[in-house]
Amino acid sequence: xxxxxxxxxxxxxxxxxxxxxxxxxxxxxxxxxxxxxxxxxxxxxxxxxxxxxxxxxxxxxxxxxxxxxxxxxxxxxxxxxxxxxxxxxxxxxxxxxxxxxxxxxxxxxxxxxxxxxxxxxxxxxxxxxxxxxxxxxxxxxxxxxxxxxxxxxxxxxxxxxxxxxxxxxxxxxxxxxxxxxxxxxxxxxxxxxxxxxxxxxxxxxxxxxxxxxxxxxxxxxxxxxxxxxxxxxxxxxxxxxxxxxxxxxxxxxxxxxxxxxxxxxxxxxxxxxxxxxxxxxxxxxxxxxxxxxxxxxxxxxxxxxxxxxxxxxxxxxxxxxxxxxxxxxxxxxxxxxxxxxxxxxxxxxxxxxxxxxxxxxxxxxxxxxxxxxxxxxxxxxxxxxxxxxxxxxxxxxxxxxxxxxxxxxxxxxxxxxxxxxxxxxxxxxxxxxxxxxxxxxxxxxxxxxxxxxxxxxxxxxxxxxxxxxxxxxxxxxxxxxxxxxxxxxxxxxxxxxxxxxxxxxxxxxxxxxxxxxxxxxxxxxxxxxxxxxxxxxxxxxxxxxxxxxxxxxxxxxxxxxxx
Amino acid sequence: xxxxxxxxxxxxxxxxxxxxxxxxxxxxxxxxxxxxxxxxxxxxxxxxxxxxxxxxxxxxxxxxxxxxxxxxxxxxxxxxxxxxxxxxxxxxxxxxxxxxxxxxxxxxxxxxxxxxxxxxxxxxxxxxxxxxxxxxxxxxxxxxxxxxxxxxxxxxxxxxxxxxxxxxxxxxxxxxxxxxxxxxxxxxxxxxxxxxxxxxxxxxxxxxxxxxxxxxxxxxxxxxxxxxxxxxxxxxxxxxxxxxxxxxxxxxxxxxxxxxxxxxxxxxxxxxxxxxxxxxxxxxxxxxxxxxxxxxxxxxxxxxxxxxxxxxxxxxxxxxxxxxxxxxxxxxxxxxxxxxxxxxxxxxxxxxxxxxxxxxxxxxxxxxxxxxxxxxxxxxxxxxxxxxxxxxxxxxxxxxxxxxxxxxxxxxxxxxxxxxxxxxxxxxxxxxxxx
Numbered sequence: 001x002x003x004x005x006x007x008x009x010x011x012x013x014x015x016x017x018x019x020x021x022x023x024x025x026x027x028x029x030x031x032x033x034x035x036x037x038x039x040x041x042x043x044x045x046x047x048x049x050x051x052x053x054x055x056x057x058x059x060x061x062x063x064x065x066x067x068x069x070x071x072x073x074x075x076x077x078x079x080x081x082x083x084x085x086x087x088x089x090x091x092x093x094x095x096x097x098x099x100x101x102x103x104x105x106x107x108x109x110x111x112x113x114x115x116x117x118x119x120x121x122x123x124x125x126x127x128x129x130x131x132x133x134x135x136x137x138x139x140x141x142x143x144x145x146x147x148x149x150x151x152x153x154x155x156x157x158x159x160x161x162x163x164x165x166x167x168x169x170x171x172x173x174x175x176x177x178x179x180x181x182x183x184x185x186x187x188x189x190x191x192x193x194x195x196x197x198x199x200x201x202x203x204x205x206x207x208x209x210x211x212x213x214x215x216x217x218x219x220x221x222x223x224x225x226x227x228x229x230x231x232x233x234x235x236x237x238x239x240x241x242x243x244x245x246x247x248x249x250x251x252x253x254x255x256x257x258x259x260x261x262x263x264x265x266x267x268x269x270x271x272x273x274x275x276x277x278x279x280x281x282x283x284x285x286x287x288x289x290x291x292x293x294x295x296x297x298x299x300x301x302x303x304x305x306x307x308x309x310x311x312x313x314x315x316x317x318x319x320x321x322x323x324x325x326x327x328x329x330x331x332x333x334x335x336x337x338x339x340x341x342x343x344x345x346x347x348x349x350x351x352x353x354x355x356x357x358x359x360x361x362x363x364x365x366x367x368x369x370x371x372x373x374x375x376x377x378x379x380x381x382x383x384x385x386x387x388x389x390x391x392x393x394x395x396x397x398x399x400x401x402x403x404x405x406x407x408x409x410x411x412x413x414x415x416x417x418x419x420x421x422x423x424x425x426x427x428x429x430x431x432x433x434x435x436x437x438x439x440x441x442x443x444x445x446x447x448x449x450x451x452x453x454x455x456x457x458x459x460x461x462x463x464x465x466x467x468x469x470x471x472x473x474x475x476x477x478x479x480x481x482x483x484x485x486x487x488x489x490x491x492x493x494x495x496x497x498x499x500x501x502x503x504x505x506x507x508x509x510x511x512x513x514x515x516x517x518x519x520x521x522x523x524x525x526x527x528x529x530x531x532x533x534x535x536x537x538x539x540x541x542x543x544x545x546x547x548x549x550x551x552x553x554x555x556x557x558x559x560x561x562x563x
Numbered sequence: 564x565x566x567x568x569x570x571x572x573x574x575x576x577x578x579x580x581x582x583x584x585x586x587x588x589x590x591x592x593x594x595x596x597x598x599x600x601x602x603x604x605x606x607x608x609x610x611x612x613x614x615x616x617x618x619x620x621x622x623x624x625x626x627x628x629x630x631x632x633x634x635x636x637x638x639x640x641x642x643x644x645x646x647x648x649x650x651x652x653x654x655x656x657x658x659x660x661x662x663x664x665x666x667x668x669x670x671x672x673x674x675x676x677x678x679x680x681x682x683x684x685x686x687x688x689x690x691x692x693x694x695x696x697x698x699x700x701x702x703x704x705x706x707x708x709x710x711x712x713x714x715x716x717x718x719x720x721x722x723x724x725x726x727x728x729x730x731x732x733x734x735x736x737x738x739x740x741x742x743x744x745x746x747x748x749x750x751x752x753x754x755x756x757x758x759x760x761x762x763x764x765x766x767x768x769x770x771x772x773x774x775x776x777x778x779x780x781x782x783x784x785x786x787x788x789x790x791x792x793x794x795x796x797x798x799x800x801x802x803x804x805x806x807x808x809x810x811x812x813x814x815x816x817x818x819x820x821x822x823x824x825x826x827x828x829x830x831x832x833x834x835x836x837x838x839x840x841x842x843x844x845x846x847x848x849x850x851x852x853x854x855x856x857x858x859x860x861x862x863x864x865x866x867x868x869x870x871x872x873x874x875x876x877x878x879x880x881x882x883x884x885x886x887x888x889x890x891x892x893x894x895x896x897x898x899x900x901x902x903x904x905x906x907x908x909x910x911x912x913x914x915x916x917x918x919x920x921x922x923x924x925x926x927x928x929x930x931x932x933x934x935x936x937x938x939x940x941x942x943x944x945x946x947x948x949x950x951x952x953x954x955x956x957x958x959x960x961x962x963x964x965x966x967x968x969x970x971x972x973x974x975x976x977x978x979x980x981x982x983x984x985x986x987x988x989x990x991x992x993x994x995x996x997x998x
Contacts, residue, residue, distance in 0.1 A: 139958075139959065139960075139991070289960065289961070290959045339959070340648065396914075396915075399915040399916075399937060400914045400915045400936060401936045401937070401939075402828070402915075402937045402940045404626070405648075405649070493646075493957035522646070522957060523627060523940070523942075524627050525627070
């Protein structure tokens with residue numbers, strides 16, 4: 001039987017359903033009533049959520065509030081020709097939800113590929129492909145997930161999504177947040193945001209979501225596999241917390257409560273996620289006995305970030321990044337899980353990272369630009385480092401209960417990392433005992449160090465990375481420069497991640513190469529570099545030669561000795 | 564070379580024991596005992612036997628300690644067969660209950676052995692469950708012997724030898740015993756195993772290798788370097804490697820299933836992280852002199868020994884005192900953990916990196932401990948050259964120590980225990996008979 005990758009290459013799926021690569025053009029052009037594509041998400045063993053947006057009339061543009069009520073039909077079939085229909089139904093939509101459509105299709109078979117499409121007044125949407133989760137407790141030999149974060153429209157094109165869509169071997173795509181950005185149109189942007197202003201109103205948020213959903217590569221990826229998403233801060237505003245955000249100004253931009261509610265409403269409308277305003281975004285998906293995926297919400301309940309890393313508040317047990325209810329849900333889930341791999345969709349890094357004093361001012365400033373400086377101090381108190389009490393509670397519960405196989409999948413920081421989470425930081429350098437691992441995907445497009453330093457990639461950054469790895473022995477892999485995507489493979493024997501780097505984020509047709517591959521062998525909670533990627537390619541590790549990496553390490557050691 | 568003598572059994576005529584003195588390749592003599600009237604030597608010629616099962620318990624081994632450098636033989640053996648990386652020990656994560664679960668296939672509320680040490684209500688004292696009568700259900704060892712096959716036990720620890728008593732067709736009494744640890748070194752255990760296989764060729768041998776655990780308990784560098792532990796791991800791994808080589812050299816490999824498992828894992832604590840519940844319980848007026856504590860390393864079993872009329876309130880008081888004590892992780896009623904209700908009123912677990920020391924803070928000076936949930940993860944893999952062993956498989960199944968008996972039983976075609984097993988046949992590791 002032809003597999004998905006072969007089908008895409010031969011174009012047969014495009015021919016039968018207009019699913020993927022050419023997006024709206026194949027789907028019928030800008031006048032097509034389903035011009036924002038189709039998507040699916042949050043697969044369960046017997047159900048999956050389907051999504052689209054109807055444009056019922058020319059004036060019913062996203063965010064406009066115009067256009068009438070409509071009934072949209074949906075179909076789910078075992079085949080791309082829809083000869084074997086498994087389920088069908090109808091959903092009402094209208095301007096009150098920006099004409100977005102969500103259908104939770106139930107009574108499906110577990111661990112099964114399905115095709116789906118929408119229809120309205122004789123028009124048919126592009127065809128999407130989705131997959132239900134394996135039955136609870138069932139044996140699963142392998143899962144493959146795309147892992148992405150930080151896709152800033154203005155910073156480039158989404159070639160990373162196109163590469164993932166073309167793979168054809170993904171059961172799910174995990175988006176770890178910063179799916180879109182709130183900023184207004186910036187001069188020099190690869191492509192400008194719409195609306196051109198910072199999004200603060202419901203209309204803004206809806207229009208921005210709609211703009212992103214016109215990207216052909218994003219449409220192709222949504223059509224190719226179900227998503228599991230969580231938000232980070234930029235879906236509302238930079239460095240958001242429960243009571244505000246760094247990029248929110250009251251009263252000029254209204255109250256934070258109102259602004260956040262609008263961002264969340266638009267998110268619920270425009271994303272294929274089992275979330276509705278007022279509900280909880282954090283949730284857990286299971287994949288037989290092999291894996292479960294806990295998707296966290298680290299913005300809605302968190303305390304305000306402290307001003308700088310020397311503020312003792314980072315250790316204050318009254319401050320939280322998860323909120324108590326979510327923390328209890330997470331720790332009790334991790335300690336009672338029956339699945340082998342406990343994957344955690346985690347929008348910001350949980351690994352402790354210390355930035356050593358052997359970095360110079362320029363390097364520190366560049367890192368600060370990436371990690372989000374708080375009052376100019378280059379230490380990321382926006383991630384779990386700023387909420388050490390909650391982190392200790394999570395790691396402590398893993399250790400106390402002998403939990404093995406916890407893997408944090410993280411975005412946010414526009415760089416690729418593979419780290420171990422020390423059981424005891426004091427003894428880790430000797431014992432190497434680790435209670436979990438963290439795999440951080442880089443940004444689809446958002447800026448990182450070479451962009452800020454305005455230097456060629458893999459030059460000065462190599463030294464910065466070597467310095468950080470020397471100061472943080474649990475950091476096994478770090479790439480501060482690359483943009484791209486990751487692919488995660490989960491089997492009973494290991495969890496492994498391959499990191500892919502785009503040649504040029506400004507090029508929608510950019511090539512990609514694999515630049516790292518690490519695995520967590522079952523039962524170890526430790527990282528191991530693998531000589532070949534899961535596609536059988538030898539990675540150009542850390543996008544540098546062995547000589548360049550050795551030279552960078554020598555420079556880092558020299559700095560350390562010079563102190 | 565074998566010498567055979569017969570002596571009267573210590574307790575009754577039924578257990579008249581025969582002794583086999585076996586010369587080993589190392590020149591030492593190993594003494595095996597058998598029971599009169601029970602076949603002690605396999606009737607089948609070595610070449611004709613279709614199935615041999617060796618259950619090797621590497622006592623206290625952590626799954627993350629198996630790696631290509633420190634334990635190359637275990638690593639290779641694991642890669643050859645079916646590995647269960649999710650495997651766990653079961654409460655209480657101690658040696659005796661988990662060995663008994665392995666050989667019975669039932670949880671402690673049926674087997675009768677919930678911990679190493681319990682407060683015996685009939686005797687009014689805390690004691691080690693080391694008597695044959697402490698196991699209340701038949702084990703694989705005598706059930707298999709009852710079918711005319713030969714079972715063997717090679718158990719390095721004195722209390723394991725005594726609790727399993729004369730259940731196996733042929734036994735090795737551990738010697739020389741190391742003072743304090745009460746176990747025989749793995750070198751002696753391995754020699755005994757080889758001698759038993761050479762001499763009597765049992766269908767099933769249940770083996771406990773105690774060095775990794777015993778050295779781990781005492782390793783003062785356990786929280787960091789684990790120097791002693793690493794040395795023990797390497798030595799024990801070599802013994803396993805030699806045994807496997809012998810099976811291959813003797814042409815037994817194709818008929819062998821080698822199941823490697825640990826009874827529990829190991830966790831190390833610093834000197835200041837110890838919990839002594841005796842003092843806070845004694846300082847409570849309603850509990851003074853009314854609580855017996857059976858200390859099991861990472862778990863304390865608390866029994867109220869005052870009047871029954873006070874029990875309910877007293878147990879709640881014990882619970883709140885325990886939960887308020889630094890280092891305590893959780894408190895459970897025995898039935899929550901599938902332990903017999905009469906084994907204790909409460910089971911108290913410590914956090915990782917802590918240990919109990921009762922009745923006094925100097926009662927438990929050893930840094931390495933187990934019994935608490937941090938010590939649940941264990942290695943468990945099924946290897947061997949037998950045609951039914953699946954090769955190169957890793958399974959997500961939640962395997963546990965109680966699965967050993969159903970799995971071994973299935974291999975031998977034994978019917979389940981009366982009342983059924985609590986464990987599961989780990990079919991993930993086995994081709995069906997028809998395949």
